[in-house]
Amino acid sequence: MKFGILVNEGPFTHQASDSAYRFAEAALAKGHEVWRVFFYHDGVNNSNKLAEPQSDDRNLVKLWSELGREHDLDLVVCVAAALRRGIKDELLAAGFRISGLGQLVEAGIQADRLVVFGD
């Protein structure tokens, strides 16, 4: 199946991004396709490479980047939501790109299922 994934929360405060990450990982392991991951609302904070959690905790920014590299994922950060929160190109971790909300609509159109992870 072809999945689109929408992440509506940032790392750490909510579990949404962890759940989305685990869902993506599991879907890929089962041979499904993840067509795009779109980060909206505080979800844009998942792309901030300056995030530095304590060493015994998971680093979601890094985890998304690594999963993206392994599977050539399209990790898209919403431009309007990102600008509001000070997320710009120079802050993006590897594998993320900034683009418009149209990319979310396109994911809804192209994917067999769009799965939303939020509060």
Place this chain on the structure above:
Amino acid sequence: MSDEMGYQGEVVKRFMYVNRKAPYGTIYALENLETVLIAAAFDQDVSVVFVDDGVYQLKKGQDTKGIGMKNFSPTFRALDDYDVEKLYVEKESLEARGLTAEELVVPVEVVSTEELREIMAQQDVVLSC
């Protein structure tokens, strides 16, 4: 999925946006509205639902001066210009908050939880926040 063809020759899908949260206090309502307008611009079959505290988003006479936020409720009146005409408000949510459809900024279709369940089941994409 409907058979109609739309944006870039793609099949038009039924997109439903479910608003569950009050208009202020969190940014979800405001940012969700931005997404609704984009989906409409892509010529998708868009409907918008208001449930729980989400029904407050449509309340007439919002005055946000005291909280320093922009009152974005007039934007709902622009949905019609984007051909977003399917606005559903859950009856139970409205009643639980002592509101009626007459107190809302736009004409809506008031539906029961049961009816909403059926409408929701017909959608291709459901985005809730």
